[in-house]
Amino acid sequence: MKLIEKIKDRSAQIGVVGLGYVGLPLAVLQAKTGFSVMGIEEVPEKVDQVNQGNSYISDVSGADLREVVERKRLLATTEFSALKGCDIVLICVPTPLTPNKEPDISAIVRVTQQLAQHAHPNMLVILESTTYPGTTEEIVLARLTEEGLTVGENLFVAFSPERVDPGNPQFKTHNTYKLVGGVTQTCQEVAKTFYEQSIMKIFPLSSPRVAEMAKVFENVFRSVNIALVNELTLLCDRMNLNVYEVIDAAATKNFGFMPFYPGPGVGGHCIPLDPYYLAWKSKEYDIHTRFIELAGEINENMPYFVVSKLQRILNQRCLCLNGSKILVLGVTYKENIGDPRESPATKVMELLQQEGAHLTYCDPFAPNLMVGDQKYKSQPLSPTALQESACSLILTAHSAFDYDLIVEHAPVVFDTRNGTKNVKRHRERIVLLS
Numbered sequence: 001m002k003l004i005e006k007i008k009d010r011s012a013q014i015g016v017v018g019l020g021y022v023g024l025p026l027a028v029l030q031a032k033t034g035f036s037v038m039g040i041e042e043v044p045e046k047v048d049q050v051n052q053g054n055s056y057i058s059d060v061s062g063a064d065l066r067e068v069v070e071r072k073r074l075l076a077t078t079e080f081s082a083l084k085g086c087d088i089v090l091i092c093v094p095t096p097l098t099p100n101k102e103p104d105i106s107a108i109v110r111v112t113q114q115l116a117q118h119a120h121p122n123m124l125v126i127l128e129s130t131t132y133p134g135t136t137e138e139i140v141l142a143r144l145t146e147e148g149l150t151v152g153e154n155l156f157v158a159f160s161p162e163r164v165d166p167g168n169p170q171f172k173t174h175n176t177y178k179l180v181g182g183v184t185q186t187c188q189e190v191a192k193t194f195y196e197q198s199i200m201k202i203f204p205l206s207s208p209r210v211a212e213m214a215k216v217f218e219n220v221f222r223s224v225n226i227a228l229v230n231e232l233t234l235l236c237d238r239m240n241l242n243v244y245e246v247i248d249a250a251a252t253k254n255f256g257f258m259p260f261y262p263g264p265g266v267g268g269h270c271i272p273l274d275p276y277y278l279a280w281k282s283k284e285y286d287i288h289t290r291f292i293e294l295a296g297e298i299n300e301n302m303p304y305f306v307v308s309k310l311q312r313i314l315n316q317r318c319l320c321l322n323g324s325k326i327l328v329l330g331v332t333y334k335e336n337i338g339d340p341r342e343s344p345a346t347k348v349m350e351l352l353q354q355e356g357a358h359l360t361y362c363d364p365f366a367p368n369l370m371v372g373d374q375k376y377k378s379q380p381l382s383p384t385a386l387q388e389s390a391c392s393l394i395l396t397a398h399s400a401f402d403y404d405l406i407v408e409h410a411p412v413v414f415d416t417r418n419g420t421k422n423v424k425r426h427r428e429r430i431v432l433l434s
């Protein structure tokens with residue numbers, strides 16, 4: 001087949017729609033593989049950055065991006081007409097929730113409309129955005145076939161979820177199993193051949209729906225297990241037990257147990273959102289996914305638990321939240337990365353603001369932060385800043401923090417991430433989640 005030949009000799013033109021945390025690394029990977037890549041992005045500033053070789057995603061090195069841009073392997077544009085010249089299109093746009101926690105697939109719909117205008121025979125379209133089972137066929141395929149193309153004959157459509165773990169130094173896209181579910185056997189074959197050029201391990205599946213379900217299930221699994229350990233933390237707090245000691249003890253069993261750790265909530269663009277995609281879809285089948293709802297409820301309660309425990313900590317020192325200076329350490333959703341999306345720190349800070357606390361924060365990965373309508377700037381971590389605060393509250397345990405310094409100078413440290421686990425001196429000043 002012509003398209004397979006074009007893939008194998010790298011003459012196929014690739015289009016990546018959405019140059020964010022998923023799309024930009026993927027575009028660079030394909031360009032480094034030897035393909036000519038067109039990045040289509042609706043934010044003009046991102047387009048300019050890419051074309052100047054400036055990376056705004058921590059998992060993409062500036063050197064890698066500059067190299068592919070200078071060699072003219074990657075070009076970004078806001079123009080959807082560029083899709084006309086693409087043989088393969090990878091859709092990597094966001095899939096957020098509405099305020100009522102229902103799927104908002106409007107970006108996928110908009111891209112599909114644009115794609116339909118520029119679709120041509122022998123095109124491979126792959127959806128990489130995380131979404132509910134059925135989206136690829138019900139939304140993308142349905143619209144594209146209205147253009148007179150026939151799936152499996154002159155149009156190839158598949159779902160292949162991105163599974164990147166931002167900041168993970170060991171596992172990147174190229175060495176993580178790539179799930180691929182094509183609409184037909186031929187779609188599967190073309191999509192598999194495409195990914196084989198750049199990714200070490202491909203895991204073919206019988207349909208896009210299975211691939212969509214597998215991706216959401218992975219994130220439901222994490223959400224449920226984190227909720228389980230968060231619930232255990234509430235109990236350990238009441239029973240005056242150290243939850244980390246309990247987890248470490250259970251983890252000595254070398255089968256049938258996998259440790260998960262508690263925290264002030266869940267964050268990022270995946271775990272707090274994706275499970276609700278499945279919960280929404282399942283209602284169409286008269287199934288109410290109670291695990292998903294329960295996990296969401298427990299995880300979303302954690303910021304409230306952190307604030308009430310902080311109140312207790314201050315109360316024991318004859319202080320109250322109203323008027324107290326609280327120094328927040330770490331505001332991104334996970335350690336050592338700069339992504340603030342859905343970070344539980346924002347929720348905790350919002351609740352602390354409501355109680356009248358005076359907030360400052362320090363985060364080497366997030367120079368600025370909006371909480372409600374208030375703008376904050378990251379402050380340097382100094383002995384004076386620590387001493388002047390009633391409590392230092394660790395919400396994200398970046399490894400760049402000097403935990404010995406923090407514990408040495410803060411009157412009390414409320415550590416919601418066990419970042420201080422290796423600190424030896426003044427442990428009496430540390431309060432853990434439980």
Ligand SMILES: NC(=O)c1ccc[n+]([C@@H]2O[C@H](COP(=O)([O-])OP(=O)(O)OC[C@H]3O[C@@H](n4cnc5c(N)ncnc54)[C@H](O)[C@@H]3O)[C@@H](O)[C@H]2O)c1
Nearest residue numbers: 018019020021022041042092093094095107110129130162
């Ligand atoms: N971030 C992760 O760790 C991760 C991991 C696996 C899967 N995912 C999934 O991948 C998808 C993308 O996530 P992300 O983190 O890259 O999001 P992102 O917000 O970082 O990037 C999406 C990009 O798409 C652009 N965009 C939005 N609508 C557009 C449109 N209509 N046309 C062109 N560009 C448009 C945005 O401006 C943005 O630059 C989501 O479905 C997400 O759930 C994310």
